[in-house]
Amino acid sequence: MDTSFEYIFPAIRGIQAGREYYVSMCPLRLIPKIFIFDEEELVPELRAQRILNRSRVPEMASYLTNNTKDYVFSSITASIDGKVKFEPMGDQGDSSRVGRLKIDMNSQFIINDGQHRRAAIDEALKTKPELGDETISVVFFVDRGLERCQQMFADLNRYATRTSPSLGILYDHRDEGALLSKKVIANSTAFQDIVEMEKSSLSPRSRKLFTLSAIHMANAAILSGHAYDSFDEAVEACCSFWDEVYNYIPEWQQVQEGKLTSGEVRQSYVHSHAVVLQAFGHLGNEIIEKSKTEQKKHLKKLKTINWKRSNSKTWEGRCMLGGRIQKSSSNVSLTTNLFKNHIGLPLTPEEQRTEDAFNRGENGQK
Template sequence: MDAPFEYVFPAIRGLQAGREYYVSMCPLRLLPKIFLFNEEELVPELRAQRQLNRGRLPEIARYIVENKDSYVFSAITASVDADIRFAAAENLGEQGLVGLLHIPMNARFIINDGQHRRAAIESALRDAPELANESIAVVLFHDKGLERCQQMFADLNRYAVRPARSLSVLYDHRDDQAQLAKLVISRLPSFRGLVEMERSTLSARSRRLFTLSAIYTATATLLTGLPEGDPDSRAGYAAAFWSAVADQFPEWAAVRDGSLTSGEVRETFIHTHGVVLHALGRVGNGLLPGTKARTGDDWTDRLGGLRQIDWRRTNPAWEGRTTIGGRVSKSFQNVILTGNAIKLRLGLPLGSEEQRLEDAHARGADAAA
């Protein structure tokens, strides 16, 4: 028996792999009502989607609510388990691509891609009901069974690749820390031409010494706890610090003037690697005016001690701190231990957590000996 009621979507008809599919718009207020997700209790073999990760939802919902005038979402893809009918617009003939898609109200919609967007939109509407009449694009396929739905999920995610962190920072105009990092780089001759702005890893042949993502993390750490102020003054603090740091590393200047290659510096020394920049940010956080651990003396004089440190990768003092088995490690524990080594050489006190990790590192070194 035909369902007496139906949804009618204005839609565009397309063809992929010999199968018709349809593109339409769905008001945000209807999205949670039509596209249900009730597969959480099923074993993975019987689901057509990954399990909903509710921990991701608050961040996505907050993104919508805080950027109501500029948020953007890609289309949701779903399969429809029902007999659907496409009626082309009368003036376009039966083969027309624009028309109305008729779907029975007892149809089941299975989300193949976009379940977290759907759930986050439902959450965001509770805080910002004024968004209810906005819409999101929906791509609809005819459901050919569980196996087909699972294959669609696998295919849709087969070539999904997150952009490199550096590129995300470069293109992010909402994140104040991203804006700050880019402002510092533009102001600082010591970094100019030496920062890879697109990739988050450096190849052996790269002419760059640093990545934008590493500068971003290190600068955000540097300014943690600093009183909020205008971006220009915060950038001034950061630029002054990194300029003073750069003065302690003649190898950085040698790369700029061409007497050394960046590959030679990265291979021989550790001071251009992200873990060390992050550690230097932690060190600087205790030196800049306004931070809790301010020493009270001229922080630029303190940084002069960086020249007295043996930064060669082969220095055994870095093993277990910056390197593990000779390879540079980016773990947060290694960031702290690297920062500890720098602080101790500069005569700076360690915090309680830093001291705890330092004691554990010393015990491990004693046991290995």
Template sequence: MPAFEYNFPAIRGIQAGREYYISMCPLRLIPRIFLFDEDELNPELRAQRILNKSRIPEMARYLLANPKDYIFSALTASIDGKVKFDAMGDEKTERTMGRLRVPMNARFIINDGQHRRAAIEAALRENPDLGDETISVVFFMDVGLERSQQMFADLNRHAVRPTKSLGILYDDREDDSIIAKALASKVPVFVGLTELERSSISNRSLKLFTLSGIYSATRTLLNGIELPTVEKKIDLAAEFWTTVSGYIPEWQLAKERKASPAELRRDYIHAHTLALSALARIGNQLLAKNLRAWKSKLKKLDSLDWSRGSSHWDGRAMNAGRLSKKTVNVALCANFIKKHLGLKLTAEEQQLEQDFRREQRGKDKAA
């Protein structure tokens, strides 16, 4: 018996004929026990566990900003070592509860949750008081870590990330999510025409917008706009989108069930998130200048030809006959709309136009 060992209160279970254990570990122990040293892993394990370090600060901020209202799911780990489980007693219920004794020379490897482990470590550096909180850990026995690679694959095989729209729908913490949900129920043309759960719209859907599309476009619209409350931001964004919708009659026809959303998506640029994003870029510039007459600047939208077949969308919204949602395409569409509205392009936008026209001339010569 080793002189020193970890001693975890645990519940014992059986999966695929093998014992596993569930324990509650104080957060302060997580970085100490579950070391993440890529050099100690063989290449196959290391390749599947490379940390995306850009995710860590955001996860740590979530933990620090919500000390009374955060949720972290369980970690899953393999133990390479000779462990012993001391049951509470001999009764059936007592045999499943007890203490898991793990020698200190045992190796631990996280099969699921390495980003949570790193975020906990980062958060503890700023707020050590979080160390008294606990997180559940599922321990699997894996001498030699021979099963660890397959366990990693199995744990992630059936993992399905929620759609962006669904994540926004269920998020009552982030301001941008709150704003997007409010707009979906406040802007007349969005009401009833917004897909709340999926981030894409099927061909037969009666929806015209997605919650994720409204979310992304409105983030662009309000970027850098200083307002005292979320309610004020909602009011301004609702006013903007309501004004825009008044100059796009097909949206109103869809609202009144006089036009098919599927046909609008087939025939018009404005029936796609690309157009919302482009309009939001323009709106942000108008609002940032504190133009009281920003509404009047949008009036010419009602004379804009939004049809996908119009040649002025070639290379801007349409590439080889297909709609493109790349950032550069959003910017090129915004440029065209700005020129139609009689608005001046910024120096950056002018450069983008020059590059675009040069590229188009090259394509014409090649043809």
């Protein structure tokens, strides 16, 4: 090499598409120092990756600093633009694939996948510098120009898919809201055996009536702004509300009893769709701290609502548009307003303004 200064990484050599690549472990403290981004002011065709979304970084950094005993970060993939030399431990077998990767210190490291992890590590080290001695796996490729880097980015993200919100909640054992929703489903009569725990959308043939993600969002709405002395108290408050609602919606009961299929209910009624569950959540937020007698007094009036989708006079413009279920924030608000008016709860000034606009036809209805 032209210089005596170089980075030395313990590495394993592999082959993909006939080209060598290297896997190493890098101390977190080095990640912000040696890995760079493309200049953000460059036009997209001259960059090798997307622009950093800085709004994602604080949450990722907090994840690191708040979970120092059990965080998990996947590998960073980077291209090396510079001189590289791999020195194997031996000439044959496994020893020829394990060794030291020497990289000229004048080289540039361009991240192909993991720029947000890199930024989060940089941010986390400012508050917890002791994380610097921990390591993250890095996959190194030898840079072969901008076009190759752009193709690598495209290939690395070609088949990347986000997990469904329901599956993310199901497998999250750290977030208290996720834990609460799973316990509510397990303990509530209303949700026994009719919740899809993995998918966040239901096919017409699904035997489930609700999704975990929809119930999770509704529970968050119920508890928003309320404080409970314990986790179990919050669970009980949600269970009590849902079970009382369940008493006045016979179709939910009939699905559990096998008298109706969930597909029939979802096709013919509005009350099992996420927008209505969310509206139930906002309704629950209003009455959850009332006595059980008061809750029952109000909620029993739900049984006189015509939940059929064919009842367009009630639902069109609130949770439906052109006969199709809609779930914008305004749809949730207007559906909540309908519930509150029906069971005798006053609207807040903001809710009243939304209702007045709806009645004037400003939502597109006449």
